[in-house]
Amino acid sequence: MYKKLSIALTIALLLTAGWGYSQYRVNVLNNSLMENSYQSAFYNLVNDMKSLSLLTAKNNIAYSDAQNSRLLAEVRMTANNALENLSVLPLQHYTLSRTEKFLNQIGDYANTLCGEIAIGNPLTREQRKGLEELSKQTSYLQQEIAKLEEQMTEQKLSFRDKVSLLANSPKSGQEKSQKSLWNTTFTSMNQQMSDYPTLIYAGAYSDHMENLQPKQLEGEEISKEEALEIIEKLPVLHDDIQYDFSDPIEVGTDSAVPIYSIIITGTEKDYPINVDISKTGGKIVTMLNNRPVTENNMSQEDAIARAKEFLKSQGYENLEVTYTLKEDNILQLEFANKDNDIYCYGDRVKVKIALDNGEVLGFESKDFLMNHCDRKFEKPKLSETEAKAKLNPNVQIESSRLVMLPNASGEEVLCYEFNSQYNGQNYLIYINAENGNEEDILQVFTDDNGSWTL
Template sequence: MENSASKAAVREKPPAAAWIIIGLVTAITALALALTAAFVRQRETVGALESMYKKSYYDTADELGNLEVKLSKILVSGSSAQQARLAAEIWKQSGETQINLAQLPIDEQAITRALKFVNQLGDYSGYLNNRIQNGGGLAAEDEENLEMLYERCRQINISLAALSEAMSRDYKFTAHIDRDKLGKGGGALNDSFSGVENNSVDYPKMIYDGPFSDGLDSKVYKLLERLEKRGADEGAAWVKEKLGAETVTFYGPAGGDLLTYEYGAAIPGGAEYYVQLTQNGLKPHMIACGATVNGTRISEEKARLIAEQTASELMDCELKAVWICASDGIAYVNLAPEENGVTYYPDLIKVKIAMDYGGLIGLEANSFLMNHTERTLPAARLSEAEARARVSKKIKIESSRLALIPRPGDKEALAYEFSGTHRGHRYIVCVCALTGEELDIMRVVETAGRGSMLE
């Protein structure tokens, strides 16, 4: 009896080993299920990424094909209206092409060259469109440039056509991503763009009035051309005296188009300035300070006065505030020289004032250093009233001033600047003081909690 009872007990309670086996089988099954789910999810994610790359590739290839056709048409067109229309289409399509091209996983050097080609093609077409619409035809130089752009576009398309064959054999972008090199790769696509560059002839530089013109690659600092090179020690003394620094640390010289000295300057109160002074003439190029601002204790008007006084002293030039915006306890003040009732916007200086203690916490003078020079201005041919009549009647004008404004291609124009409102939004309209043409219109964009910007 006792024996059979103990046997029954053994049957009711499986041994510990059995429990361990059951546990292990359950754990392995759960792990297998989890791994399968993760694998499926990862495959879907990679699939989605591959689809995005493929879409970008096919869109890029289509758009470059269309661009080649349009370039060939503009080269044989004899009508100004047709040329302007084609230039506008190329301009628009280049913008779409660069968006798709930038999404492709191509090596950094290859992609920058390809993007530069597309951006410059669009930029140049926009410039041509404006010029043709203003009555200017295509010059021999333009035709040479268009021939060159057409040839480059054609080469890229030949190269991409070869890749299309690989695509039809289920080429996968994601399989060519080299994770060890931060994903840079692109396989055959990479080779095709590099190949285009290697086979291409040495093209001349594209210089025209546009933001991507090769002419803008090197900057000229007009103010500094007539100033002599000074020593780093003199610069340190300047920082100590002008900024009231307790200690000054020389970080070293910085290169590029603008040669500067860099300094760190500890000021009373614990904050530290980072200062860049030009080697020629020891002019401040930039002052930055990351000091925390604790609330607002001074008015915008007071901040404006401090900005005008401080910036005029540091730049050794009489400057007037032309724009002020307070945000998060900081007053951002833009200043420009004013002579004979004309405000010189190309010589703009930007200053930051801490609105708790009223001190300077930033200065940016790149435009001033590039453009401030002696100028001979033409006399205005339109009166203020004549220019005012050219502004839309919808805008309720509140103020106006005569100003020199920057124009594309490093040019400047004398204009009447009108500030007014329409439906609660502020607009600034610039009317040329010589021709009466509306040169620019800007809207002040209010951004929640971050002040206002010009758009």
């Protein structure tokens, strides 16, 4: 009896041991897989920083447009790679935020300057000075990362240690010193990264992009009661339904467009309507109703007419459709302001129409409220024929019109938009109406549900 039991126990023990060992093997394998991807990212980062430091140093002394633009293009690519590798590492975001900002900006700035050189504006003295500053920061960052690499090798540190240190608080003295090495290196690096001057330039990551203010949002500041009054009159509400309005909550008091946020609940309790209304002027900023739509019994034309009707009720008179997409029986529409026959793409609103009953399910006007202003249109310097002459002679032009095109940093440029065909593909080409520069090219994609550009 005992013998049988002990045999059974021995077998069980052996099985457990076997299972444990196989788990251990799997664990070792997974750990080294993880370690390898961290190590590869880290060594790539060390290398990227070396190249970046070298490239910016060379760029400081380069004095021909050709060499400067070649180096700046490489700076852009290398900074992007460094950023990618840095973000793979298992570090807390707040120890990296400024370093990441630095890498984002230096890449974006290099790209913007490269574009400037390409249209015949060589680096100015100020831009060169700015680049020298960035170069100093780069070389500092490079040295710190190289130091960290040396210490890692010396102390045989692995990222695995780093990860387990994050999971459990450090106990032994050695563990503590490891953790502090990581933290002090990246934290001090991060602090040092705020020591470079604010970068204002025409790019998406420029410092001024964080504090954009509405160009011309007018009107009195409204109270909560007034906000409710406006919302009760929304044409999406039905007369025969008893609605429940939540108390308006103030949101984003120091953001560009402070709002009151209100939730409207009707008969369908699961699908409330979320409405945000601007404190200044009482404009609807966002409206979203997540009701599922199961049928499609409305033509696109009728749906667009419904959207226009709604826009009119909100005081938008001159909007034209610029984008349509049909999905889940909902028509997504984007409208742009047509001002003096010129399409202003920055002044855009979005509307969603349910194709079962034509109800407006969504509305968004933040871009319009931020961007809209009274514009003075001057006669374009270039005629349409002159602009046409700037195009690739191999494209077939199907139509053209004047537009205000917002660039990466939010400024508007008056352009001729040429709707063109090339190799059976559809493109929109933008030629600056003042100086003939080819500002942008968008490819148009079309399928059964709509069309979009990239």
